[in-house]
Amino acid sequence: MLLKSSKINEFRLWGLLLTMGGMLIMIIGLAGVVFDWGAVGRIIAVIFLILGMISMLGSMAIYFWAGMMSTSAVALDCPECGKRTKMIGKTDRCMFCKTILTVDPSMAPAEAEISDEGNIRQPETGSATTAIDSSKN
Template sequence: MRLKSSKVNEFRLWGLLLTMGGLLLMIIGTVGIVFKWGAVGQVIAAIFMILGLISVMTSMGVYFWAGMLSTSAVILQCPECGKTTKVLGKVDRCMFCKTILSLDPAHAPAEARPSDEIGRQA
């Protein structure tokens, strides 16, 4: 099983990866200037700076989107760890202990349902 996180944390992770990737692209782009490759080095630096800028601006959009989703998320207390967490959609995971949470009993995980309900659905 892959380790999963809550949806809000997944969006934040993508924003962080885009930020770090954009900054790495910008650093790689400076190689053309540092090694004094002349006009070719300046073109390489400009291309990588623009790609890095696009990546950083995209990450800013992802962070903004995650923030807007976070403000409208349902806040509840996790039954497993007791901490307050946010739920996006019908099924999500706790931000802290990764327990599957559901607002709709029909979408609850099989372990959380009583055994008589599981027998009726089969």
């Protein structure tokens, strides 16, 4: 569970990795010019700068895509930590406490119980899977 995150945060992570990777590729490419490797160094610099630029443009596309998905995501309060989180699809994780959330009661565990608010909630001793009743929204 340490490396699991919500879907929106996963997209943002990949965008950040592409940004950092693109900058690193561009910095490596500049070594051809900085260390004065002649014509070969300039060709290496151009190739690496183009690859870094492509990586940066890919990062921009991923950030744009994550932003568009974030605007249409279902915003709800996490039953475990009480913080406002966004959910994409039928199942997702809380952005803060990593609790598995779902809007489909059929995907909730069999031993889950329905609270007075209409949320399907698993007992505290089991895993933290929670189903949110979306018919109230």
